[in-house]
Amino acid sequence: GAGVSQTPSNKVTEKGKYVELRCDPISGHTALYWYRQSLGQGPEFLIYFQGTGAADDSGLPNDRFFAVRPEGSVSTLKIQRTERGDSAMYLCASSLSAQGAFETQYFGPGTRLLVL
Amino acid sequence: AQKITQTQPGMFVQEKEAVTLDCTYDTSDPSYGLFWYKQPSSGEMIFLIYQGSYDQQNATEGRYSLNFQKARKSANLVISASQLGDSAMYFCAMSSNNAGNMLTFGGGTRLMVKP
Numbered sequence: 764g765a766g767v768s769q770t771p772s773n774k775v776t777e778k779g780k781y782v783e784l785r786c787d788p789i790s791g792h793t794a795l796y797w798y799r800q801s802l803g804q805g806p807e808f809l810i811y812f813q814g815t816g817a818a819d820d821s822g823l824p825n826d827r828f829f830a831v832r833p834e835g836s837v838s839t840l841k842i843q844r845t846e847r848g849d850s851a852m853y854l855c856a857s858s859l860s861a862q863g864a865f866e867t868q869y870f871g872p873g874t875r876l877l878v879l
Numbered sequence: 880a881q882k883i884t885q886t887q888p889g890m891f892v893q894e895k896e897a898v899t900l901d902c903t904y905d906t907s908d909p910s911y912g913l914f915w916y917k918q919p920s921s922g923e924m925i926f927l928i929y930q931g932s933y934d935q936q937n938a939t940e941g942r943y944s945l946n947f948q949k950a951r952k953s954a955n956l957v958i959s960a961s962q963l964g965d966s967a968m969y970f971c972a973m974s975s976n977n978a979g980n981m982l983t984f985g986g987g988t989r990l991m992v993k994p
Contacts, residue, residue, distance in 0.1 A: 794980065805883075805970050805984030806924070819979050852922055858980075865912050865931055866974075868982060870924035 765790070767871035769855050775877045776845055784840040784874045788857030795838050796868055797830055800852040812838060845878045852876075881906040881978050883971050885985035892961045893993050899946070900956040900988045902971030911975035913954040914982065915945065918968040927969075930954060958990075966992045 768787045776782050788795050794813055798806035808822040812832045820830070827845075832838040842849055852875050856868035882905040892898035904913065915927040930938045930945045938945045946955040954973075958965055968989050972982040 796981070798982075805972075805986050806982070808981035808983070811980050819981065821979075822981065854924060856924075856982075866980070867914065867926055867929055869926060870916070872921065872923040875922065 767855055767857055767869055769853075769871040769874050771874060772872060773875045773877075775879065777879050778845060778847060780845050780878075782842050782845055782876065784842075784853050784855075784876070786838045786840070786855030786871060788836065788838070788855070789869060791859070792857035792869075793835070793860050794858045794866065794868075795832060796856040796858075797838070797840050798854040798856065800854055800873075802851075806852075806854055809840070842876075845876075847878050850876055850878045881908070881911070881973055881975050881983045883973055883983055883985035885971055885988050887988045888986075889989045889991065891991050891993055892958075892965075894963060895960055897957060897959045898961055898990065900958070900969050900971075900990065902954045902956065902985060904952050904954060904971075904973050906973065906975050906978075908975035908977040911973055913945070913947070914972045914974075915943070915954075915956045916970045916972060917965075918970060918987070920967070924970070928956070961992045963992050963994060966990060 796811040797809040800806040810820040815835045827843045830840045852873045854873045856870045858866040884903045911932045913930045917925045928940045944957045968987045972984045
């Protein structure tokens with residue numbers, strides 16, 4: 764079946780602009796995760812959803828970052844007043860449920876964000 | 880808190896040979912999962928193999944096996960019969976019940992397979 768999809772694949776924006784990154788999880792997966800990966804580093808957790816609600820948003824760096832999943836499927840990560848330091852790869856993952864340590868997360872191809 | 884350490888920034892291996900990528904972890908939670916992902920230059924994280932903390936046997940998936948040494952808190956990835964397409968970044972990651980559902984990743988190892 765289809766894997767996790769993310770759009771756009773690349774996004775170039777100017778400092779101070781607003782951007783939205785979209786994630787479409789694997790069909791039937793109830794848990795959805797966002798990670799950010801800076802160049803040369805491993806991904807870092809941002810937020811995860813179980814269904815429609817954000818179950819853990821402890822990784823969001825500040826209040827410029829916000830994510831929604833209104834119908835429990837597609838999710839949008841929103842970044843306001845972008846800064847050059849927001850430039851990174853944004854990865855989305857989904858898992859069948861949220862059974863803690865025992866669930867495999869499957870990742871999408873990512874969105875490369877560049878803030879000029 | 881949970882932590883993953885990958886001490887090899889880069890590794891070379893000759894095609895058709897086996898290679899071991901090191902991973903050590905730290906957690907106080909007795910219940911956790913360990914994962915390895917491959918990230919080619921395209922950027923997508925590809926799941927390779929999983930080991931649960933209560934699993935008695937080492938996990939295997941095709942040419943991938945996980946050398947799980949619980950007492951040493953290590954979870955090394957072994958790739959047998961390396962292929963040119965194995966050249967990529969490899970990340971070790973873990974999750975634990977106490978840390979919620981997030982994955983914590985190591986810094987990665989870049990594997991380069993020589994023809």
